[in-house]
Amino acid sequence: MRGQRVTAPPRARALRWIPLALTALLGIAASATGAFLFYDGEGERLHLALDYRAEWRAKDLETKLRAIGTPVGGFATFLAMQLADGLNPDGASFARWAQIRSDYADNKPRTYYWWPYLSTQDSAASASIASHPDPGFQTPLHYAPGGDKGEASELTLEADAQAATREVLIRAWFSGAVRMSRPYRTWGWPDSDATEIMFAAPIYRSGRMPTTIADRQASLAGVVAAGFSLHDVLEAAIRDTPRISEAIYISEEPWPADDTRQYFARYDPDKNDFIMEIGSLRPSDLAGVVIAKRVEGQGVNFYMLSQFLPAEVAAGRSPGPWLFLFSGLLLTTAAVGYVHLSLMRREALTTAVSISDARLRQTHRELEAVIRSSPAAIVCVDNARVVTVWNMAAERLFGLSALEAVGRRYQPPASGNGVQPPELGRAIAEGLMIDGTASLVTADGRKRDVSVRSAILTGDESEMLGAVYVASDVTDMVMLEEQLRQAQKMEAIGQLTGGVAHDFNNLLAVVIGNLDLIGTAFNPDSRNAKLLDGALRAALRGADLTRALLAFARRQPLQPAPVNINQLIEGVCTLLEHSLGETVAVVRELQADLWPVSIDAVQLESALTNLAINARDAMPSGGRLLIQTRNTHLDSDYALHEPGLVAGDYVVIEVTDNGHGMPPEVLAHAAEPFFTTKGEGKGTGLGLAMVYGFVKQSAGHMKIYSELGRGTTVRLYLPRLGGRIRDAGVATLLPSTAAAPKTVLVVEDNADLRRLVVGQIQGLGYKVIEAVDGDQALEIASGPGTIDLVFSDVVMSGGLSGFDLVRELRQRRPKLKLLLTSGFPGAMSVPEREIEPGFIVPILTKPYRRDELARQLREILEEAD
Ligand SMILES: Nc1ncnc2c1ncn2[C@@H]1O[C@H](COP(=O)(O)OP(=O)(O)OP(=O)(O)O)[C@@H](O)[C@H]1O
Ligand SMILES: [Mg+2]
The missing domain is CATH 3.30.565.10 (Histidine kinase-like ATPase, C-terminal domain)
Known part of the structure; x- marks a missing residue:
């Protein structure tokens, strides 16, 4: 595994494009929507601005119209005061006022009127007015008998042929204030100026304005009016305003019903002039944005339509939405780049993780194999002392399978006598650390010596997770060591005692020799002789001891x-x-x-x-x-x-x-x-x-x-004399090949064992005949075939025992060689095995090794008959 590169799976690489595409789509959609909303919002703002402009213009016009009417009202007041003072205003003073008005006012009225209200009977006054000599001053005085009922209060004023002027006079009369007329067409003027509006102001006889309409009707003294060219009024209205770029339409109705013809004034920004027209306006006629505003004249309402052409509306827009879209797309590109980068980084991380994961798993597998195949028993327990690892060597050492051990606490078998602490099983069960040599009682109660190392398992925070025990069975080694130590000790003692004993023996030899010599000089019955004898016996006893010591020291003279x-x-x-x-x-x-x-x-x-x-x-x-x-x-x-x-x-x-x-x-x-x-x-x-x-x-x-x-x-x-073979191989145990192969009859009731034995004996170069029990063996032996040796089990289920069989066989074939085998040789005493006087059946103790079997067979077959 090491050194191998792990790459991201192709699927992951293919899927990488999905988040990228999603990010791009999302970014583009967000930018476009944002730009659109921006654009839309700006449209609204623009519309508001235009609306404000239109509104402003309308208000401006309204103010200016009112300003035009104000002097008319002023003059009416002046005349009312004169009347109240008993003066009869005459045409001259009126003309003078009109002159002053023309000189100083911006809007010069085209015509001035003064209509004293006269009853039809007052024909003298009418005549005087009518005959007023002042040229250029019109005094069109008209009386119109009012109403069909002939009541004065219901009189209508026949001021002009125009319905519009008639109407404004009546409105002024009834309202008691300056009133403006709808535009109307006059005759006898150049075409462009043919449209007029009229301002009228009432004069009441009391000099004061009556409060009720009835009083006003009753006390009307006259009406002052001034007619203005609508064109001039509008021109004057826009004269002091900044340049107007939009077309403006002024009409009575913003969008009159189809084909209703009406007067309207159209301001042409190119000519910077109003063009007076009569016709009808339709929304479809006007391109771009059209905003209608009401203009309140005195008593008459107009509508002002401001037309903003598409080009102008567009010019009012900012590049904001486009900038927004551009930055949105730029951001989207950056986001896609970022997502791509993070994906790459994540992929690299995933790859790195999977590499280390694979390495980890490999290491885990290796470790598992090491633990499994370790010749030393490895046992791990957790903090609750529950066994987590129990390898094959542990199974062998403890005599307990991993299936029985793992997942539960280890229960050490009760240790019998002679088991020295520390005991490994107890240490595992109690979570004790143990190092060095210890004893162990296996599941089947055997006592073993073990060499143990233990260690604490720690976690990332150095906290204790459990313990590991590694143990090897050193029973044989300990025994061998002990034996070696014993042998060496004996050797050392031997050498030490040998040296001393040897010298001592020589000394004793001198002592004994001299004592013997001295003995000849004494009478055997004398006291001295007895003393000497005691000394001699002690010396001889000493000599015995030294001989024993020499024997132990392997230094006695031997005569083999x-x-x-x-x-x-x-x-x-x-x-x-x-x-x-x-x-x-x-x-x-x-x-x-x-x-x-x-x-x-x-x-x-x-x-x-x-x-x-x-x-x-x-x-x-x-x-x-x-x-x-x-x-x-x-x-x-x-x-x-x-x-x-x-x-x-x-x-x-x-x-x-x-x-x-x-x-x-x-x-x-x-x-x-x-x-x-x-x-x-x-x-x-x-x-x-x-x-x-x-x-x-x-x-x-x-x-x-x-x-x-x-x-x-x-x-x-x-x-054995001359029989010491340094390394005895099986070859020396095989029958001599020179002779014809001997035949062995194997009698064994256990089929598996029989197969094994037959294989072993055939492997040794013998011919083999099999019998499953004693009866079959007797039957075979009674036949004509050659049988050199019968190898039979002693204990066989049912029928003849091994001893019964060999007794029978000896009677039938006295020279037949016999070998029995048994797992319980101790139980069989020699008399039992002595099946006939002087003949003891040899027994091979089970279990036996192939070499032993080979040697026994060979020895028995080579025996003289
Ligand atoms: N057959 C045995 N049964 C029981 N214990 C024995 C047997 N043979 C030897 N021992 C023990 O071994 C010890 C040493 O035996 P060893 O023959 O070396 O010396 P000993 O018999 O005590 O003295 P010695 O043999 O010199 O008279 C004995 O004291 C005895 O305790
Ligand atoms: Mg002894």
Whole structure:
């Protein structure tokens, strides 16, 4: 995994474009909408500005119209005052006023009127006015009989042919104030000025304005009026305003019903002039933005339409929306870039995370494999001491499967006697840290020695998460070390004692020699001779001790010679039967055809005697002393476990008693010189030391087994004469190939075991016939086929036992070779195995090794018939 690059999956790369496209779309949409709203908002603002402009113009016109009417009202007041003073205003004064008015006013009226209200009877006055000589001053005085009913208050004024002027006069009369007329057309004027408006102001006889309409009708003295060219009025209205860029229409109705013709004035900005027209206005005629405003004249309303052409409206707009759109798009580009960058960064991060994730998983796998395959047991527990890791080595060491251990607290089995703390199981269960060597009681109660290291598992904050225990089974190593230490100790003691004993022996030899010489000089009965004898005995005893020491130190002179061990044991036993007393039964089990051994016979006898005496001492109230011999082969495996032992063929002498046995601490020191549990003066503690030294000096080996209360077995291994094979392979155990292969009949009721045994024996070069039980074996043996050896199990379900079978076979074929095998050889005493006088069936103890089987088969087959 390491060094491998992990890239983003192609799917992720393809999906990268979705957020980018979304951001771009969103940005463009937002910019466009924003720009549009901006544009729209600006339209509204623009419209407001235009509206304000139109409004302002309308108000301006309104003010100016009012200003035009004001002098008319003033003059009416003047005339009213004259009338009140009894003066009759005449045409001259009127003309004078009109003159002053023309000289000083901006808006010069085209015509002035003075209409004294005269009853129809007052014809004299009418005539005087009509005959007024002042040229240019019109005094069109008209009387119109009012109403059909002939009442004065309902008189209508026939001032002019125009309905508009008539109407304004009446309005002024009735309202008591200056009134303005609708535009009307006059005759006899140049076309452009043909449209006029008239301002009229009433004069009442009382000199004061009556409050009710009826009073006003009744007390009218006359009306003053002035007609103005509408064109001039409008021109004057705009004269002192800033340049007007828009077209303006002034009419009575903003949009009169279709085809209703009316007067209207159109201001042409290009000509900077009003053009008076008559016709009809339609919205469709006017392009751009048109804003209508009401203009209140005195008593008459106008409408002013301001037309703003599209070009002008557009000119009023700011580049704001476009700037907005541009910056929006710019921002969108930046956002897309940013999103792209963050996506790349996120992708890089994801990639990095997945790389480290993969590495982590790989490391985890490696660690798992290491833990699983570790030869050392690895156990982890958490803070609650619940087991979280339990590897295969732990399964083997504790005898508990991971399935049973993981996920719960470890319950250590009750530790029996002899288990020294610290105990690993207890430490795990109690969460104790433990380092160094410890003991362990396995699930099946065995006691093991373990080497343990433990560590605390900590988290990121150094908090404790649990503990790890790593343990190896060092039982064998501890045992071997102990044995080695023991062997080295014996070696050291041997060398030390050997040196001293040797010198001492020489000294004693001189002492004894001299004592012997001195002895000849005394009468044997004399007191001196007795004293000398005591000294001599003590010296001889000293010599015995030093000999024992020398024997232990392997420095006694030995005279090895080929010896028939069985014969030698027979001799020793005869002697022992007498010396050990009647309570001790001496039993012999000696293997016939024991291999010859080269050994110092005298020393062997003394060694056996020593062992027998120890046995007797261990059986104070009597017992059984069993002496056995047999040939055996120690393979290199076994030799490895016994320091100082060489693999090869050995003759084994086993001395077993059923006495009180030894506790482990005694067993550990039993072979050391001067170690004794026997009381002062009873034992020297040199017996086993001597045997040990002698056997070692003879290239053999001694092993003591003892169980408290059961008995002791001391086993002496003596090397076979000329039969020491440094590394015994199976080849030497195979039957000699020169001869025809021998046939073995295998009788075994367990099918699996039979298959295994048949395979093993065939592998050793023999022919094999199988039988599933004793009956079938007898049947085969009765047949004509050759059978050289029958190899049978002792215990077989139903039918004949192994012993029954061999008894039967011996009767049918006396020369047939036999070998039995059993898992319980201890239960079978020699008499049981002695199926006919002098013939003991050899037994191979289960489980056996292939080498042992091969050797037994070969030995039995090579035996003389
Ligand atoms: N067969 C046995 N059963 C029980 N304990 C034994 C046996 N053989 C030896 N021992 C123990 O081993 C010790 C040492 O034995 P060893 O023969 O070396 O000395 P000893 O018998 O005490 O003295 P000695 O043999 O010199 O008279 C004995 O004291 C005894 O405790
Ligand atoms: Mg002894």
